[in-house]
Amino acid sequence: MGQHGTEEFTCEHCGGINIVEYSDYPEPDAGIVTCARCGSILLEWEGTRDYGAAMLKPDFEDNS
Ligand SMILES: [Zn+2]
Secondary structure: OOOEEEEEEEOOOOOOEEEEEEEEEEEEEEEEEEOOOOOOEEEEEEEEEEEEEEEEOOOOOOOO
């Protein structure tokens, strides 16, 4: 079975942190993921790692 998990991407347009689920499939595919906050293209992917819809990270964790 392929791996799956989540990755974080920061939107270049609004700075929102998006969490995107991915799964690895044997068949190559392609698609785009858009920012959950502003709708800009967050990620263009191609290959065997399929990315799903983005979710905005609830809040910025700032421990500094
Ligand atoms: Zn954005």
